[in-house]
Amino acid sequence: MFGHMLYLALILNQFNHFATLHPEFYPCEIHTTKDGDINVDCQRRHLANVPKFTSLSVISLNLNENHIHHIKGATFSGLANLKHLSLMWNCIPDRFKELRWPSCSLKIDPNAFSGLKNLTSLQLAGNSLKTIPPLPKQLEILGLEFNHIFQIVKPLGTPLLKQLLLNKNCFYANPCYQSYFIDPRVFQDLPELLNLTLSYNNVTIVPPYLPLSLESLDLGENKITHINKESFANLKNLRHLNLGWNCQRCDHASEPCFPCPNNQSLNLHQDAFLDQRDSLISLSLRGNSLHTIPQHLFIRLHKLQELDLSDNFLAYAIQNGTFYEELRNVVSLSLLYNYEPLTSFSELILSPSIEKMTALRELHLSGLFFRVLSNHSLAPLVKLPRFEFLELRMNFICSVSMDAISQLRTLRWVGLSQNMIAFSSCFSTCTSEAIPNNYRTLEKRDNGQLNLQTQKVILPTSELNTMQASGEDHCFFYYSIWHFKKQICSKKLFFDLSQNNIPWLNASTFRGMEKVVCIDLSYNYISQTLNGQQFTHLSKLAYLNMANNRIDLYSDKAFQEISGTLKALDLSNNEFHFVMKGMGHRFTFLPHLSSLKILSLANNHIGLRISNILNSTSLKYLDFSGNRLDIMWDSRRNQYLHFFQGLTNLTHLDISENQLKSFPPEVIVNLPSSLQMLRMDSNVLSYFPWGNISVLKQLCHLNLSSNMLSFLPNMHFELRLVSLDLSHNRLVVIPKAFLSQAINLKNLMLNHNQLKILDVQALPLSFHKGYTFCPAGPHKNKSSCKLVLHANPFTCSCVISGFAKFLRETYLDIPHLTTEVHCGYPESLAGVNVLSIDLHSCQEIFGSVAFLCTLWLTLAATSIPLLKHLYGWDLWYCIQILWTGQKGHTPVNGGSMMDNQYDAFVVFDTSNKAVRDWIYKEMVVRLENRGRWRFRLCLEERDWMPGVSCIENLHKAVYNSRKTVFVLTSPSGCSHESGVVRQAFLLVQQRLLDEKVDVAVLVLLDLLFPKFKYLQMRKRLCKKSVLSWPKNPRVQPLFWNNLRVALVSDNVKAYNKNVTESFF
Known part of the structure; x- marks a missing residue:
């Protein structure tokens, strides 16, 4: 008890x-600033209620993307010093949510925010709110986007509000079926408002009595038809104004389009921006179906720097207009997609008045639809002293005067992509025909440019910054070839000729581009063998992109004319010649490129009949992903084992997506010793030679993610890595010795594996508490070392209690710790966070x-x-x-039982197949092989000695067994087919007379037996020695137990005491 x-x-x-x-603020994550303030992140925690936190140090709380449907009055009572509260996307409007989610609306009690005296920022977007709840007076930022608020009648009671976001409360994807209305008293109560967004709200007129303090106003994507002189009167502080897409141009729309009545243009009064003459910096009039620009509309806007007139009908105004003269201080002018419907002009014509825009730096002229760019086309731009950026994309240009472009002395970027330029009269597509009616570009309204040159990036920017900050100074972390393009081409002359019709190149192709530093020739139809004469005039060329063409690299003179200047070369996706059967390929041009540092040969399916070794003393970055190293390094071939050895200064090697199943030890030994980063992700590796990795003494970053590794060796070896990525594999355990010597490791990615138990001792020493190898990160409670563990099926039991304690106490940066580091076993705890142990x-x-x-x-x-x-x-x-x-029973030494060899002799009719099957499959199995008591049985067919007479074997079997079991079947107790049963019965009776020993046990396999006198007398005298086989399977265990008892017990002692006279 x-x-x-x-x-x-x-x-x-x-x-x-x-x-x-549980850790403080679980299940949320916290970030502590250097001042001791706490930022709590509860985003995507599947919360149905706001956690009850109590702390005076919390200044920021993020509750976005949960399932919170009710904010009660005392919800935030423990966070008196809260300054920033975000409750976005908890009740998403119906048309934005998934079908499996029920409709909902966030309910906020009137006094929910009343206790937050220090709250300055409140974000309530995406909550299906129909009214604005009572707000704290000191609020400065209020976000109410993606709700159902389309009538605001009462003042907000927030006189200090500076930013009010109300966009997308009433539009085609979130309809309200009425005009948007805001009572003028609302704005009168906001004397310090600086930023107001009302886009996508079905606003029909500019709201009156706007706060005089406004600096930014967004009225885009509404249904405003008129801009009067009084619309923005007295808004003398307005700096940014968006009036785009109010009278939409629908022949160019990729989304539901709502033009003004009769397809009219936005009616702009010439004095609409009069009061903004000394304040307005950026103005967007995009997508308003404008055919002309009202005279003197911009003349008083002295500080205007950015003007967007895209997606209008200004094709003729661009050619003949004089509005340019009013834009003397404009730095960026966008005239995108102002084409005339069903018309393609013979050449680009710009109004001479554009030369008055002396401050102009950027000019966007895509989508005007003309065929020739002549000397006359760009003549008005020649005198612009600061002009640097010219975009001419998507214009169907087939002829370009490079001499005209070369006259623009200050030009730094020329965009001619997505045209029909061929630089050859044989392939010219110039025609005077109009553009077909169904030929329309699918440009988004957000002015995002179509970019087909999508290249994979090594890591997201945030992770790159973390990796770079945590890496050693000597271990530079490379981004991608596009990062190098930005570095090399920044503020240098860049020509974008991608996505044109260029079939081949010669020296005359680049006349007029002598000063160019970077050229993009990707996505053309170039199919030729480069022989060293194509780029003769490009004496300053440092970056060349020839991806997605059909370049033949067989000649050793390729690119030799630019060998002294070329730093980055992109030859990716040129697989046309490499996949041709029987064709040989060489890379003998590489040694001649003495300045080449970055080379991409990605996605070329390189695998056979190529140079055995790459040689270069200058190359540092090589992207060899998307090829067939699995063929080159097949065990039956050895000529490519030294393929990368000749790149003596290589620091970055990317061999991902090469279908590698294993990595031969001979290959890693022959890799360049200067290698700092090795990418092998997205293969099918099941083996990696870890013991040989120590030969790469400068290797800092190793990426083996997205493979099929299931085993890591439990061995000590020198590992100088700063970053190791083993994510998306099949690892079950991390051996203790594996990372024991990884003294420099700061970033370890183990996510998306099959880890059930992670021994803390298996982690590098730098990850343990007390070691100062990892310096402090951007937050007070985070170090610069990162450990990624999510998406593993951890076993949540006391076995990993040490691991759970480590997660609570560590200062390591562990992404998704409270959201995705879950239990996988036992099944009852699947999906539960490990920290809940x-x-x-x-x-x-x-x-x-x-x-x-x-x-x-x-x-x-x-x-x-x-x-x-x-x-x-x-x-x-x-x-x-x-x-x-x-x-159990042990035979007594002495008497006639001393020499017994068997526990029982089983007698049955051997000619009866059913009985034989029952004996061998049931009795022998049950008595000899199962149970606590195991017996040795004597069987005629198995244990009788061959060559000895039948009667002699029978005599030995009966007299050398403690019991004799008769297995009988109906219709008679004795078999007529064999005399063995009868003779055995006589011998048993003889033992009863001679030795006074009753050894008979009868097993009746049939329920109905004739009423023999012997059976009836036997049942009366010794009931335990007569057993019947039950037909009910549930009773059969009792039968076997009774049989065992009968075999070990003495029949004489079991006789019925009521029988007054025995046969002794």
């Missing part, structure tokens, strides 16, 4: 500690077990000597009895 009470007390004690075991319960369980064990040992040590002294002989006697009962 005492033991049970003690155990119950221990269990209850564990429950008392449960509430204090109760460490105290594990300690109490172990302590309870230890207490009970020592208690019993103490009691035993005290009671055993005392009991032995008082009841020693009695205890010995009881133990002997219990031992005998546990071990």
Whole structure:
């Protein structure tokens, strides 16, 4: 009784500690600033209620993307100093949510925010709100986007509000079926408002009485038809104004389009922006179906720097207009997609008045639809002293005067992509025909440019910054070839000729481009062998992109004319010649490119009939992804084992997506010793030679993610890596010795594996608490070392209590710790966060077990000597009895039983197949192989000695067995086909007369037997020796137990005492 009470007390004690075991603010993550302020991140935690936090240090709380449907009055009572609160996307409007989610609306009690006296920022977007809840007076930022708020009648009561976001409360994807309305009193109560967004709201007129303090106003994507002189009157501080897409141009729309009545243009009064003459910096009039620009509309806007007139009908105004003269201070002018419907002009014509825009730096002229770019086309731009950026994309240009472009002395970027330029009269597509009616570009309204040159990036920018900050100074982390393009081409002359019709190149192609530093020739139809004469005039060329063409690299003179300047070369996706069967390929041009540092040969399917080795003393970055190294490094071939060895200064090697199943040890030994980063992700690797990696003494970053690795060696080897990515594999365990010497490791990615248990001792020493190798990161409670563990099926039991404790106490940066580091086993805890393991319960369980064990040992040590002294002989006697009962019957030495070789001789009709099957499949299995009592049976067909007479074998079987079992079937107790049963019965009767031993046991396999007198007498005299086979399977275990008892017991002692006279 005492033991049970003690155990119950221990269990209850564990429950008392449960509430204090979780980390502070669990299940949310916290970030502590250097000043001690706490930012709590609860985004995507599947929360149905706001967690009850109590802390005066919390200044920011993020509750975005949960399932919170009710904000009660006392919800934030414990966060008195909260400054920033975000509750976005908790009840998404119907047309934005997934179909499986029910409709909902966030309910906010009137006093929910009243206690937050320091709250300055409140974000409530995406909550299906129909009214604005009562707000704190000191609020400065209020976000109400993506709700159902389309009538605001009462003032907000926030006189300090500076930013009010109300966009997308009433538009085609979130309809309200009425005009948007805001009472003028609302704005009168906002004297300090700086930023107001009302886009996508079905606003029909500019709201009156706007706050005079406004600096930014967004009225885009509404249904405003008129801009009057009074629309923006007195808004003398307005700096940014968006009026785009109010009278939409629908022949160019990629989204639902809503033009003004009769397809009219936006009616602009010439004095509409009069009061903004000394303040307006950026103005967007995009997508308003403008055919002309009202005279003197911009003349007083002295500070205007950015003007967007895209997606209008200004094709003729661009050619003949004089509005340019009013834009003397404009830096960026966008005239995108102002083409005239069904018309393609012969050449680009710009109004001479554009030369008055002396401050112009950027000019966007895509989508005007003309065929020739002549000297006359760009003549008005020649005198612009600061002009740097010219975009002419998507114009169907087929002829370009490079001499005209070369006259623009200050030009730095020329965009001619997505045209029909061929630089050859044989392939010219110039025509005077109009553009087909169904030929329309699918440009988004957000002015995003179509970019087909999508290249994979090594890591997201955020991770790159983290990696770079945590890496050693000598271990530079490369981004991608596009990062190098930005570095090399920044503020240098860049020509974008991608996505044109260029079939081949020659020296005359680049006349007029002598000063160009970077050229993009990707996505053309160039199919030729480069022989060193194509780029003769490009004496300054440093970056060349020839991806997605059909370049033949067989000649050793390729690119030799630019060998002294070329730094980056992109030859990716030129697989046309490499996949041709039987064609040889060479890379003998590489040694001649003495300045080449970056080379991309990605996605070329390079695998056979190529140079055995790449040679270059300058190359540092090589992208060889998307090829067939699995063929080159096949075990049957060895000519490519030194393929990369000649790149003596290579620091970055990308061999991902090469279908590699294994990485030969000979290859890693022959890699350049200068290698700092090696990417092998997205292969099918099941083996990696870890023991040989120490030869790469400068290797900092190793990426083996997205492979099929399931085993890591439990061996010590020198590992100088700063970053190791093993994510998306099949690892089950991390051996202790594997990372024992990884003293420099700061970033370890183990996510998306099959780890069930992670021993903390298997982590590098730098990851353990107390080591100062990882310096502090951007937050006070985070280090610069990163450990990624999410998406692993951890076993949540006391076995990983040390691991859970490590996660609670570590300062490592562990992404998704409270959201995706889940239990996988046992199934009852699947999906539960690992941090929810109760460490105290594990300690109490172990302590309870230890207490009970020592208690019993103490009691035993005290009671055993005392009991032995008082009841020693009695205890010995009881133990002997219990031992005998546990071990079962042991034959007594002496008498006729001394020489018995078998426990039972089984007699049956061997000619009866059914009986034979029952004997061998049931009786032999049950009695010889199963149960606590196991018997040795004697069977005629198995144990009788060959060559000895039948009667002699029968005599030995009966007399050398303690019992004789007769297995009988109906219709008679004795078989007529064999005399063995009959003779055995006679011998058993003879033993009864001679030795006074009753050894007969009868087993009746049929329920109905004739009423033989012997059977009836046998049942009366010794009922235990006559057994019947039951037909009910549930009773069969009882039959076997009774048979065992019959075999070990003495039949004579089991005789019925009521029988007054025996046969002895």
